[in-house]
Amino acid sequence: MKKITPRILSGFMELLPEEQLIFDRMKQMIAEIYESFGFVALDTPVLELSEILLAKAGGETEKQIYRFTKGDTDMCMRFDLTVPLSRYVAQHQNELSFPFRRYQISKSYRGERPQRGRFREFYQADIDIVGSETLSVLYDAEIPSIIYKVLTKLGLKRFHIRMNNRKLLKGFYEHIGLNEQSAEILRIIDKMDKIGEDNVRMCLFDLGLKADSISQVLNFARIQGTIESVLKQLTDLNIDNACYQTGLEELKTVTGALNDMGVPETNFMIDLRITRGLDYYTGTVYETFADDFPSWGSICSGGRYDNLAGYYTDRKLPGVGMSIGLTRFFDVLKAQGLLNTGSKTPACVLVIPMTPAEAGTALRIGNVLRQEGIKTEVYSAQTKFKNKMVYANKVAVSYVVIIGETEKAENTAVLKNMKSGEQQTVAQDKLAPSIRLLQKLEPTLPIIKDC
Amino acid sequence: MKKITPRILSGFMELLPEEQLIFDRMKQMIAEIYESFGFVALDTPVLELSEILLAKAGGETEKQIYRFTKGDTDMCMRFDLTVPLSRYVAQHQNELSFPFRRYQISKSYRGERPQRGRFREFYQADIDIVGSETLSVLYDAEIPSIIYKVLTKLGLKRFHIRMNNRKLLKGFYEHIGLNEQSAEILRIIDKMDKIGEDNVRMCLFDLGLKADSISQVLNFARIQGTIESVLKQLTDLNIDNACYQTGLEELKTVTGALNDMGVPETNFMIDLRITRGLDYYTGTVYETFADDFPSWGSICSGGRYDNLAGYYTDRKLPGVGMSIGLTRFFDVLKAQGLLNTGSKTPACVLVIPMTPAEAGTALRIGNVLRQEGIKTEVYSAQTKFKNKMVYANKVAVSYVVIIGETEKAENTAVLKNMKSGEQQTVAQDKLAPSIRLLQKLEPTLPIIKDC
Numbered sequence: 001m002k003k004i005t006p007r008i009l010s011g012f013m014e015l016l017p018e019e020q021l022i023f024d025r026m027k028q029m030i031a032e033i034y035e036s037f038g039f040v041a042l043d044t045p046v047l048e049l050s051e052i053l054l055a056k057a058g059g060e061t062e063k064q065i066y067r068f069t070k071g072d073t074d075m076c077m078r079f080d081l082t083v084p085l086s087r088y089v090a091q092h093q094n095e096l097s098f099p100f101r102r103y104q105i106s107k108s109y110r111g112e113r114p115q116r117g118r119f120r121e122f123y124q125a126d127i128d129i130v131g132s133e134t135l136s137v138l139y140d141a142e143i144p145s146i147i148y149k150v151l152t153k154l155g156l157k158r159f160h161i162r163m164n165n166r167k168l169l170k171g172f173y174e175h176i177g178l179n180e181q182s183a184e185i186l187r188i189i190d191k192m193d194k195i196g197e198d199n200v201r202m203c204l205f206d207l208g209l210k211a212d213s214i215s216q217v218l219n220f221a222r223i224q225g226t227i228e229s230v231l232k233q234l235t236d237l238n239i240d241n242a243c244y245q246t247g248l249e250e251l252k253t254v255t256g257a258l259n260d261m262g263v264p265e266t267n268f269m270i271d272l273r274i275t276r277g278l279d280y281y282t283g284t285v286y287e288t289f290a291d292d293f294p295s296w297g298s299i300c301s302g303g304r305y306d307n308l309a310g311y312y313t314d315r316k317l318p319g320v321g322m323s324i325g326l327t328r329f330f331d332v333l334k335a336q337g338l339l340n341t342g343s344k345t346p347a348c349v350l351v352i353p354m355t356p357a358e359a360g361t362a363l364r365i366g367n368v369l370r371q372e373g374i375k376t377e378v379y380s381a382q383t384k385f386k387n388k389m390v391y392a393n394k395v396a397v398s399y400v401v402i403i404g405e406t407e408k409a410e411n412t413a414v415l416k417n418m419k420s421g422e423q424q425t426v427a428q429d430k431l432a433p434s435i436r437l438l439q440k441l442e443p444t445l446p447i448i449k450d451c
Numbered sequence: 452m453k454k455i456t457p458r459i460l461s462g463f464m465e466l467l468p469e470e471q472l473i474f475d476r477m478k479q480m481i482a483e484i485y486e487s488f489g490f491v492a493l494d495t496p497v498l499e500l501s502e503i504l505l506a507k508a509g510g511e512t513e514k515q516i517y518r519f520t521k522g523d524t525d526m527c528m529r530f531d532l533t534v535p536l537s538r539y540v541a542q543h544q545n546e547l548s549f550p551f552r553r554y555q556i557s558k559s560y561r562g563e564r565p566q567r568g569r570f571r572e573f574y575q576a577d578i579d580i581v582g583s584e585t586l587s588v589l590y591d592a593e594i595p596s597i598i599y600k601v602l603t604k605l606g607l608k609r610f611h612i613r614m615n616n617r618k619l620l621k622g623f624y625e626h627i628g629l630n631e632q633s634a635e636i637l638r639i640i641d642k643m644d645k646i647g648e649d650n651v652r653m654c655l656f657d658l659g660l661k662a663d664s665i666s667q668v669l670n671f672a673r674i675q676g677t678i679e680s681v682l683k684q685l686t687d688l689n690i691d692n693a694c695y696q697t698g699l700e701e702l703k704t705v706t707g708a709l710n711d712m713g714v715p716e717t718n719f720m721i722d723l724r725i726t727r728g729l730d731y732y733t734g735t736v737y738e739t740f741a742d743d744f745p746s747w748g749s750i751c752s753g754g755r756y757d758n759l760a761g762y763y764t765d766r767k768l769p770g771v772g773m774s775i776g777l778t779r780f781f782d783v784l785k786a787q788g789l790l791n792t793g794s795k796t797p798a799c800v801l802v803i804p805m806t807p808a809e810a811g812t813a814l815r816i817g818n819v820l821r822q823e824g825i826k827t828e829v830y831s832a833q834t835k836f837k838n839k840m841v842y843a844n845k846v847a848v849s850y851v852v853i854i855g856e857t858e859k860a861e862n863t864a865v866l867k868n869m870k871s872g873e874q875q876t877v878a879q880d881k882l883a884p885s886i887r888l889l890q891k892l893e894p895t896l897p898i899i900k901d902c
Contacts, residue, residue, distance in 0.1 A: 004503060009500060014495060021491060021492075036827070041797075043475075047460055047517075049459075071562070087458075098832075111522075141814075309457070311452070312455055367596075367712050376488070382585075391548055
């Protein structure tokens with residue numbers, strides 16, 4: 001029979017067991033943190049009606065969408081998790097309790113041109129808190145406190161959550177008479193890190209700003225220091241503009257609450273150059289950068305928006321949220337060798353019967369160890385003992401339990417630590433505590449190598 | 452602005468928080484059991500090249516597939532998890548260790564006509580053990596021992612895993628001279644439970660079988676009793692056919708190993724009427740039925756196959772596996788009111804500040820409780836205290852921690868058990884142990900109500 005070459009579509013990420021295990025650990029860990037804050041997981045369909053998904057989309061995004069018809073139904077694969085959330089909340093608004101807190105860690109689809117770090121199927125790990133009519137600004141602080149928990153738990157130490165407030169910016173531009181250009185200015189300032197201050201100056205000039213307006217804009221963007229110092233500088237500007245003052249109050253509340261939630265100032269700062277280009281955001285905005293790896297770009301970004309689901313409902317649904325581009329982040333960590341990969345099996349123990357005569361004993365031991373909460377594989381393939389150990393080494397299991405004729409007769413087993421090579425003979429009914437003891441001596445490494 | 456009515460495609464399942472929480476608990480529990488046996492999770496792409504996915508498909512399945520082109524690429528959404536597995540193993544055969552053990556709990560897609568219990572997007576929870584060239588029959592016993600663990604842990608008590616062996620059947624039909632019609636006979640016998648013995652008799656007659664052949668086939672299918680008794684009856688038939696004897700040996704080995712793995716005979720039996728219609732299976736086959744709910748059909752089915760990936764590689768890859776149709780099973784349990792649903796939030800505790808003056812304290816307490824491993828939501832919305840308690844009731848959180856002026860001043864909190872209504876004043880630094888004590892008194896209910 002002619003064989004078809006097994007392969008996947010380009011631009012899709014598929015992992016081998018060793019990588020898959022650490023990816024799943026990362027996904028699981030993030031889910032647990034989200035749940036520890038009381039977010040409920042949603043699992044919306046991958047396919048939605050085109051009319052629904054494309055209510056807002058346009059331009060580049062729309063071109064990239066996987067859209068097709070089946071029968072007479074025009075449908076799309078989702079391209080993000082925000083549009084499905086807005087559809088869900090609008091659809092089920094009378095069955096949900098507000099503030100509604102949801103997370104979703106799922107794949108979305110965009111037929112982008114394949115390039116390094118761009119995937120056509122990609123996981124995002126989103127959280128949003130959606131209020132009905134109003135939503136306290138204190139929730140704006142909860143989101144970065146979760147970012148802090150996630151990155152710290154992943155093993156990242158040197159990173160900064162950079163915060164800003166769009167009302168503060170809008171008020172400032174109004175105050176210096178640049179109200180009309182403010183959207184354009186925001187987009188330009190947002191590129192500061194990428195294109196540098198000189199280019200920003202030129203762009204602002206091209207926009208028609210006068211020299212002193214440009215200086216004012218840049219001087220404002222340059223304000224920095226500790227949280228206390230930045231807040232003081234912003235206060236001392238004495239800007240008599242309601243929008244500015246609201247933004248400043250919000251910044252004070254959010255940074256104060258971050259302190260209450262135990263986020264150290266070594267991991268967050270006010271950065272007046274962060275604007276988040278999207279029109280969508282209306283208040284607090286955040287981006288997060290690893291100190292030592294600026295090339296990664298922002299790991300998690302998000303912010304406050306005024307209205308989640310205006311296309312589907314008249315009810316005003318303000319919210320705040322953020323997203324981690326998980327597939328992209330994982331790909332970067334993998335490419336830079338920063339993942340603490342290890343075993344190729346989730347099992348902690350491999351039980352090996354020397355010959356078929358010990359197969360039953362091996363199965364019984366496997367069963368007992370699992371009941372004791374120890375993940376255990378039994379090697380039942382009939383082959384030479386040497387091959388069995390080759391398998392154990394290849395899958396990089398931590399411990400091997402060997403049962404030969406003697407061990408079977410004496411109700412014992414040989415317990416071997418595969419890392420150290422040490423082995424000991426243990427009574428079969430003492431295997432579980434012996435393994436737990438060995439496990440305690442080997443601390444679990446964080447997902448990301450020290451950085 | 453004209454609003455678009457928010458809705459999803461028909462034939463898709465979407466859950467509200469209360470249902471989603473229990474669905475995810477079920478999914479998570481199954482994943483944990485699979486991992487406890489050393490299966491590694493795979494996460495293959497939802498989209499694959501049509502050439503790959505349709506190598507085998509045909510007939511009904513092919514008509515149901517979501518297939519489309521983008522650019523000049525002809526692609527499909529996967530319609531099961533087996534074809535992607537075979538592609539994966541063939542593609543990565545030199546990087547994998549055999550026996551290769553994988554599980555995948557993911558969605559597949561079929562554009563079936565919508566009807567009760569049929570979904571166009573559905574979860575399957577698959578496990579397979581794939582050998583290179585050979586695979587010990589002992590692995591055939593591991594699969595039903597996992598089915599046993601899963602269903603027991605879900606809370607189902609009265610169920611039977613029904614096993615048979617295709618070699619035994621094939622040998623028997625050879626022996627009575629019905630070799631050529633054996634595939635047809637298998638398909639007919641497989642329907643016994645659905646259509647009844649009389650109709651089976653008629654179908655066999657239509658197939659051209661003579662009266663005594665029909666009697667022989669039916670007498671064989673009727674053999675039942677304890678494992679020991681069935682094996683004895685099968686042995687006593689003294690059938691001199693190699694294929695039959697191999698099948699009988701395999702049944703003996705598998706049932707013996709099931710015993711080693713602690714599966715009680717109250718949950719498994721040999722049923723010679725189980726054949727699994729698919730040509731795919733070549734040895735052990737299983738189906739699983741709830742004793743009290745025959746209308747559910749088989750909850751998990753599977754078996755042994757000779758060659759996983761013949762379309763993609765010359766390497767022989769025999770395997771054994773099974774699949775749980777999770778979306779369908781969940782839908783049945785939900786429809787019959789058999790799910791122990793409870794809370795609408797994953798949080799165990801809701802911290803409520805009486806007024807904005809206690810907001811900071813509430814955030815600090817939330818942070819501490821989370822550090823102690825207690826899932827905690829802080830209610831930061833600014834509204835009347837009464838509304839805060841309405842929210843707590845609506846999301847059905849177990850415990851509420853209330854901080855008022857007095858509690859803040861005295862570093863205490865009111866801890867309220869929402870189920871019993873009892874409340875106590877507790878020092879803030881004693882909240883975590885107090886909550887853990889209350890948790891201990893409330894045992895976790897299984898996912899499925901007693902049945």
